[in-house]
Amino acid sequence: MQTLTEKQTRKKLIDPLLVTEGWKVALYDYTKVLSEYNKCAIGEYPTSNGPADYALCVDGKILGIIEAKKVTLGPQNVLTQAERYSKGVSNSGFNFDGFKVPFLYSTNGTEILYHDVRNPLNRSRKVSGFHTPEALLERLNIDNDETITSFFSIPDNQYMRPYQCEACDSVGKAIANKKRTMMLAMATGTGKTFTVVNLIYRLMKAGVAKRVLFLVDRRALAAQAVRAFSSFETEQGLKFDKTYEVYSQRFQRGDLGEDETFDVNAMPESYLTDPKPEHSFVYVSTIQRMTINLFGKTSAFSCCDETEDEDASQLNIPIHAFDLIIADECHRGYSAQEISTWRKTLDHFDAIKVGLTATPAAHTSAYFKEIVYKYGYEQAVRDGYLVDYDIVALESGVRMNGIFLHEGEAVEVIDPETGLRDIDMLEDEREFSAEKIEREITSIDSNRKILEEIKRYADEHEKRYGRFPKTLIFAVNDIAFTSHADQIVDLARDVFGKGDSFVQKITGKVDRPLQRIREFRNRKMPGIAVTVDLLSTGVDVPDLEYIVFLRYVKSRILFEQMMGRGTRKGEHYPDKSHFVVFDCFGGTLIDYFKSVTGVTAEPPQKEVKPISKVIEDIWNNRDRKYNTRILTKRLNRIDKEMSGEARDMFSAFIEKGDLKSFAISLERRLEEDFTGTMEVLRNKDFLNLLENYPRPKKTFYVDYGERDSVSSTWIVRDASGNEYRPDDYLELFSNFVKENPEKIAAIGILLDRPQEWSTDALEELKKKLESSQQRFTVENLQRAHQIKYSKALVDIISMIKHAASEEEALLTAEERVSNAFSKVTMGKSFTTDQLLWLERIKSHLIANLSIDKEDFDYIPVFADYGGWNKANRIFEGQLVTLITEFNRAVAA
Helix, strand or coil: CCCHHHHHHHHHHHHHHHHCCEHHHHHHHCCHHHHHHEEEEEECCCCCCCCCEEEEEEECCCEEEECCCCCCCCCCHHHHHHCCCCCCCCCCCEEEEEECEEEEEECCCCEEEECCCCCCCCCEEECCCCCCHHHHHHHHHHHHHHHHHHHHHCCCCCCHHHHHHHEEEHHHHHHHCCCCEEEEEECCCCCCHHHHHHHHHHHHCCCCEEEEEEEEHHHHHHHHHHHHHCCCCCCCCHHHHHCCHCCCCCCCHHHHHCCCCCCCECHHHHHHCCCCCCEEEEEEHHHHHHCCCCCCHHHHCCCCCCCCCCCCCCCCCCCCCEEEEECCCCCCCHHHHHHHHHHHHHHHCCCCCEEEECCEEHHHHHHHHEEEEEECCCHHHHHHCCCEEEEEEEEEEEECCCCCCCCEEEEEEEECCCCCCEEEECCEEEEEEEECCCCCCHHHHHHHHHHHHHHHHHHHHHHHHCCCEEEEECCCCCCCCCCCHHHCCCCCCCCCHHHHHHEECCCCCCHHHHHHHHHHCCCCCCCEEEECCCCCCCCCCEEEEEEEEECCCCCCHHHHHCCCCCCCCCCCCCCCEEEEEEEEECHHHHHEEEEECCEEEECCCCCCCCHHHHHHHHHCCCCCCHHHHHHHHHHHHHHCCCCCCHHHHHHCHHHHHHHHHHHHHHHHHHHCCHHHHHHHHCCHHHHHHHCCCCCCCCCEECCCCCCCCCEEEEEEECCCCEEECCHHHHHHEEEEEEEECCCCCCHHHHHCCEEEEEEEHHHEEEEEEEHHCCCCCHHHHHHHHHHHHCCCCCCCEEEEEEHHCCCCCEEHHHHHHHHHHHHCCCCCCCCCHHHHHHHHHHHHHHHHCCCCHHHHCHHHHHHCHHHHHHHHCCCCCCHHHHHHHHHHHHHH
């Protein structure tokens, strides 16, 4: 192919590409008038600046010019030739600032560059094929500048939040600025799908896009998207799918919600293969299905154990089939092969492409180029749309230091392949590092004590809020016979003592996992779910309040997705103010991710080049030194991993089967006897052995003897994400109180003017503390005081006074109000009716720490018994004085 001349390139490569897209290829004939040419690629078309290689003619009008070069020349630098010919076409009927033909191409048969010259700001771009005659006619009849201008006059959905509106306008501005690829980065739980449905509606109504592809990587997410379109209401009061056609692939039972059914409009095949200007629709599809449609079943990659769409087949889909593509969760694809498939599929279409993600990664940023709008987690918390989290750093000796087994100790040995179990008495000591816990050995005692520590927090939560905190535990694995997830489920059922149905495993190994997740999301039971990642569904759990990391992860994308399960505000529990993260690695997991926020440099998993390909590259002298180094490393790795049986098998090819020595001497051997060494390396049986060498039999140990030491420290986060342990947090609070008596009136009242204490002062105090940089909520302060001083439920007044002077006592609200009542009522006598009212006042003060005249007519405990007028009459008109004394005494 490299030796083809320009003429041969045109005949063998370019002509077939044009014919495939519906163009008839013919040389220019002087005897014909232009109107006789329709859907023709006219070769050697004359212009005043020389003959153009091809002129694309539709209905007697020249709409395109193609400049062709031989394969060895890139098309980028020859696009200017096409521009010159465009200016030299006579009697075209067009004039775009000197250009007489609007659509220009340059190609060498393998790459195609395209440029719409109607607007001087339009950028040239690579396309995967030529546009069809119908596509060029359609583009000619669309005024892109007019359509994007009208986009900004279309109102957003009335339920859109301000940042969602900003996100949509940012995409519109990017399109107006001629951007073709862009990314929206919005935190999990901030309504990305709703935002994009609104965006699509505005773009379709404006005419910027007519045919829209909504790409996801799981059928469950496709079903979720279809539901979003069917529930979105336009400004005319119609649902989206009643305004524009919405199509999808067919779903399987597990893709839908529990007992859920809805009509699925399957995509008409002709909409893909023969797109029409009058078509106006959204097609929701998985990336896997679209890849099959474009390139056949051998090109698709498997994802998350989803079964293949059996009805999917390869189709001839032109590059203009869609005007707009939304790539949902575009960070997905953790291997180079998956990323390559995403790109190949997206690259096929000449469309505006918007990537949608909560966790932008380097490979997605590289493709979509620019994040046109970002709304991060911290901002969403500050704006009140998501909840923040507290941290419990759980210290486990086993998790941090590993396990040391002594000589003579009994351990259970499990064969991971058969599940057979045996008891072994160790003949020598053995040490397992922390990285090997749950992979080579497990400690029952450690897992139990970690769960018991979590239960301690859960019991306290249940006492405070009246509900068990819905809990998600991330286990290390779910492998047959040695499943960490199974062990945690079994232990949690013992530790929490609420029955089997209260603790459930939800992984790909259970029956109908999507239904299990929906039950966890929507029902009270199970209260605890044990999983490994729970990422394969996109199902959120708004009421989740505890997330437990027993699995150490190093992928920022994976970590943020896991954390995102807890960030949403409560659905059944609207008082959910935060969630708690249990870092079972002493806080080191959270610390690790402090330095990897923002767009990560974290690379995707690289696909390992087959060792046979490495050897073939050496044989063909392709980057020989590099590939020799790679092969040396591979051989050393095999030497460490293979069994004795494998060593015997290798001895048929190398001396004594000593693969390590062979690897060390490989570079020298290739220098001294390249042909002989390669004869060994390229031997088919040797290559097969390199790929399929016998591995040593693995064993897994269960330790019952090691006694783990588990403790925990609660850590609070401030508004900027800084983290403080209780001592540091209370020191900050003390400084805050001492520095703000003039700025916050309530602090000055409590320290110097207790007679001015009131409900308004208390509300102002709470509001100012909660909105402070350090997030001084009553709950956080109470927990910190309990940890440091072993005093539960300290009241806010005590906290302020103690922060100003450590000599002040820490009291509960009940203790404070009881003391205040003793002071105010000492030496006074009261009637029976007055005593009844005093009890009501006391109960109110314990709950609220202040009382005002208005409370008597609005608080049921007072209003139900006659309110202010009756109470004041019973106290003979002295109630104002009395509640003033109570407020002063409470604040004193």
